[in-house]
Amino acid sequence: MAAVIELDGLNVRFGQRDILKELRCSMSGRAIGLLGPNGAGKSTLINTLLGFYRPFAGTARVFAHDIRTGTREIRALTGYMPESDCFIASMTAVNFIRMMAELSGLPSGAALERAHEALFYVGLGEARYRRLGTYSLGMKQLAKLAQAIAHGPRLVVLDEPTNGLDPPARQRMIRLIREMRDTGEVSILISSHLLRDVEETCEEVLILKEGRQVHYANLEEERRANRRFLELETVGGDNGFADAVTALGCECALTSAHRIKMVLPESFAIRELYRIAGERNIQIRRMSYRRDSLEDIFLKAMESANGRP
Amino acid sequence: MAVHKRSYRAYAGALTPAWSRFTIITCYAFKNLFRSRVLTAYFVCCFFYPLGCAVALYLNHNLSLLTTLNIRQVFAVDSDFFLHFLAVQSAFAFILTAIVGPGLVSPDLANNALPLYLCRPFSRAEYVVGKMAILLWLLSLITWIPGLILFGIEASLSGGAWAWANIGLARGVFIGSAIEILVFSLLSLAISAWIKRKLAAGAALLGVFFFGSGLAQVINAVLETKNGYLIDLGNLLTTVEGSLFGHPPTAGISASSAWIALVAACVFCIALMERKVRAYEIVVG
Numbered sequence: 117m118a119a120v121i122e123l124d125g126l127n128v129r130f131g132q133r134d135i136l137k138e139l140r141c142s143m144s145g146r147a148i149g150l151l152g153p154n155g156a157g158k159s160t161l162i163n164t165l166l167g168f169y170r171p172f173a174g175t176a177r178v179f180a181h182d183i184r185t186g187t188r189e190i191r192a193l194t195g196y197m198p199e200s201d202c203f204i205a206s207m208t209a210v211n212f213i214r215m216m217a218e219l220s221g222l223p224s225g226a227a228l229e230r231a232h233e234a235l236f237y238v239g240l241g242e243a244r245y246r247r248l249g250t251y252s253l254g255m256k257q258l259a260k261l262a263q264a265i266a267h268g269p270r271l272v273v274l275d276e277p278t279n280g281l282d283p284p285a286r287q288r289m290i291r292l293i294r295e296m297r298d299t300g301e302v303s304i305l306i307s308s309h310l311l312r313d314v315e316e317t318c319e320e321v322l323i324l325k326e327g328r329q330v331h332y333a334n335l336e337e338e339r340r341a342n343r344r345f346l347e348l349e350t351v352g353g354d355n356g357f358a359d360a361v362t363a364l365g366c367e368c369a370l371t372s373a374h375r376i377k378m379v380l381p382e383s384f385a386i387r388e389l390y391r392i393a394g395e396r397n398i399q400i401r402r403m404s405y406r407r408d409s410l411e412d413i414f415l416k417a418m419e420s421a422n423g424r425p
Numbered sequence: 426m427a428v429h430k431r432s433y434r435a436y437a438g439a440l441t442p443a444w445s446r447f448t449i450i451t452c453y454a455f456k457n458l459f460r461s462r463v464l465t466a467y468f469v470c471c472f473f474y475p476l477g478c479a480v481a482l483y484l485n486h487n488l489s490l491l492t493t494l495n496i497r498q499v500f501a502v503d504s505d506f507f508l509h510f511l512a513v514q515s516a517f518a519f520i521l522t523a524i525v526g527p528g529l530v531s532p533d534l535a536n537n538a539l540p541l542y543l544c545r546p547f548s549r550a551e552y553v554v555g556k557m558a559i560l561l562w563l564l565s566l567i568t569w570i571p572g573l574i575l576f577g578i579e580a581s582l583s584g585g586a587w588a589w590a591n592i593g594l595a596r597g598v599f600i601g602s603a604i605e606i607l608v609f610s611l612l613s614l615a616i617s618a619w620i621k622r623k624l625a626a627g628a629a630l631l632g633v634f635f636f637g638s639g640l641a642q643v644i645n646a647v648l649e650t651k652n653g654y655l656i657d658l659g660n661l662l663t664t665v666e667g668s669l670f671g672h673p674p675t676a677g678i679s680a681s682s683a684w685i686a687l688v689a690a691c692v693f694c695i696a697l698m699e700r701k702v703r704a705y706e707i708v709v710g
Contacts, residue, residue: 130707166544168704188443188546196544202537206457218449219545221440230436237433263541268436296433 118180119144120271120303121165123329125174128157128164134327135160138174141322141332147297149314150307151414152324158307159199161324162273165305166196179270192221195264199275199307201256203263205249209235212248213263220267227266234262238292254285261292265302272296273305278313286313293317315410323417331417338413348376349402350393360392374401446547450555451562454529458559464524468563471517475571478510479578486582502579504670507594510572511601511666518564519609519634525563526613527626529556530702535621540704549702553614560610569602597669605662608687611694612658618701634659651677655686662687 119142128136136157150158163169165178167187175182181189204212210231217227235244238258243251248259257277264272277293278286294317296302308314314321315335323331350357351374358368358376365381386403393400459465484490485499500506533539542552576595580588613630620626637656644653654660660676661683667673668680678686 163705166704168540168543169707188548191544192546194544196540198537198540198544200537202541204532204536204538206532211453215449215453216541216545218441219446219542219547221443221446221546222436223439223441226436226438265433267545268434270435299433301433301435 119177120148120179121305122177122180123174124176126161126164126171126176127173128160128169128327129172130169134172136164137327139176139324139329140174141329143320143322143332145303145319145334145336146300147293147304147306147318147320149318149321150305150324151311151314151321151410152309153418154309155326156324157327158309158324159275160327162196162275162305162307166191166194166273193270195267195269195272197260197264197272197274197277199279203248203256203259206247208245208247209240209251209259209262210244213259213266216263217266220269222267230266230268231262234266235259237265238262239288253280254282257281257285257289261289265296269302271303271305273307275307276309277306278308278310290316311410311414321410321413323414325418330420331413333413335410344380344382345405346378346380347402347404348378348389348400350374350376351399351401352397357392357396357398360396361389364388364392443546447551447555447558450542450552451558454556454559455562458525467521467524468567471514471521471567472571474513474517475510475567475575478571478575482575482578482582502583503591504594504597504672507572507576507598508666508670508672510575511568511598511605512663514568514571514602515605515662518568518605521563521567522560522609522613523627523630526560526610526630527617527620527623529559530614530617531621531623531626534618534701539702543704549699553698553702557610557614560613561606564606564609565602568606569599572598572602594670597666601666601669604665604687607691608658608662611691611698615694615697618698654678655682658687658690661690 121143123139123141126136126139127134139161150161152158160169164171165176165183167183167190171183175184177183178186178190179193181193183190207215210228213231213234214224214227217230218224222230232241232244235241238261240255240258240262243255248256251259257280261274261277264274274293278289281289290313293304293306297304297317304317306314306317319336320334321332322329323333358370361376361378362368364384366384367379369377371377389403390400459468481499482502485502491499533542539552543549573595576588576591576598612633613626616629616633617626620629637658638660641653641655641657641660644656645651654664654676655678657676660678664674664676664678664680664683665687667675668683674680674683
């Protein structure tokens with residue numbers, strides 16, 4: 117799959133302060149999460165990709181367009197939903213989104229049509245002729261999403277999209293993001309400090325801390341890999357169970373008399389475990405896959421970053 | 426993303442040419458501006474004096490009327506006529522700038538809307554040009570366009586020989602107005618970019634002209650010099666416009682000094698905007 121975003125030794129400096137340090141990775145998922153505590157550099161990375169900040173060293177590419185030379189092309193392919201309140205309070209939602217779509221290059225008629233569609237899509241259809249200044253916080257977030265997608269970009273950048281939303285509004289936003297992701301017509305970059313949002317929507321995650329890249333993970337691969345780690349709790353003695361399983365290619369470790377942790381080989385069928393247990397008159401009371409949640413991944417990444425000199 | 430389907434769909438249609446996109450900002454701003462009845466009424470008033478001048482030019486050549494009144498010619502249509510026309514329309518233009526200018530950039534800054542404009546294939550320069558085009562249009566409609574129409578009326582009444590002999594007047598009206606429009610526009614945009622409150626920005630624009638004039642007088646009196654006039658924008662414009670119509674400088678500074686001071690003022694305004702018209706300000710520290 118072609119890379120959506122490639123970071124190539126990207127370094128951003130404000131004055132004498134390095135804000136982003138040597139970021140290097142290639143992201144190609146349909147939904148990419150940017151995670152990190154406040155001040156980690158998530159928004160700075162987004163603003164650099166959009167050409168608002170100049171890189172001090174290294175570079176980055178969005179859909180193979182270099183951020184140093186192809187800012188205009190990148191912006192033409194991108195829709196951006198900023199973190200802070202950004203709108204013109206005196207304009208109606210439909211006029212505002214139409215203007216933004218026109219600025220992205222859509223002819224006036226098409227822009228008006230897509231402004232209506234985008235507002236219906238995010239659930240603001242009935243309120244589209246109201247002035248943006250009268251919208252609630254949740255509605256403003258949805259209006260920001262509508263302006264980011266109205267011109268049909270190939271990459272939508274969402275900076276803290278669920279900020280300030282109540283649970284139903286948050287659920288709605290997450291559902292919209294997943295729907296867009298699943299159409300396959302758009303890639304999504306989500307910056308958030310809320311692990312749950314990223315876990316529910318993203319396929320890849322880049323974790324930043326103090327401007328450094330501390331972990332990059334493909335969540336799908338991590339989930340697949342986790343299915344190879346198994347923990348068993350048995351009753352009825354060992355009776356050579358571990359040896360028999362090891363003979364089939366598994367790596368086993370006895371953590372206590374009745375608990376076995378094992379790593380299964382790629383082609384191993386779980387029914388083999390039941391067969392061996394049956395032959396040895398052993399009951400399998402509990403069988404669980406290891407499930408590293410994003411929180412585990414994040415905490416591990418933070419710990420490893422703390423250990424860094 | 427059709428309304429009935431309610432699903433995301435990318436846009437695959439034709440795009441407008443990139444060079445034309447700054448006009449979108451101008452169009453939306455125009456629609457917004459003329460919602461104000463006060464502004465519309467004032468804008469209409471700005472045409473009264475050019476209309477009066479046009480009537481006067483016609484009467485000036487109305488032989489039967491002049492014969493009835495036993496007058497050979499009411500007034501001469503020369504550089505003084507056009508300089509006076511420019512001075513009157515400049516005053517109208519300045520007030521119009523003070524009404525319209527402060528509301529151009531400051532609302533976008535107050536609403537943090539700049540990231541939304543600039544995250545598109547749309548540069549900061551295009552944004553500024555789009556905003557500036559509003560003033561360029563409005564001020565052109567009340568300065569050089571009626572000025573050249575008056576020149577045309579006089580030329581049609583006096584004949585081609587007059588027009589040819591006085592072509593410098595048309596040039597003076599156009600260049601003088603253009604300089605004025607440029608200075609007013611850049612100044613009001615720069616102030617609008619730095620002062621988020623519309624009313625305060627309007628007051629600041631008036632302050633730059635009137636306080637600048639007062640300060641110039643103080644500098645001249647204290648230092649016993651004439652160089653104080655270099656910070657008096659009104660005086661600089663008068664000197665430059667006078668030079669375009671062949672009038673000697675009256676304020677004690679040469680026309681070339683006034684030109685340089687105006688260019689410096691424009692560069693300063695552009696630098697102020699360059700600093701402020703950004704998606705996000707960079708905090709260095």
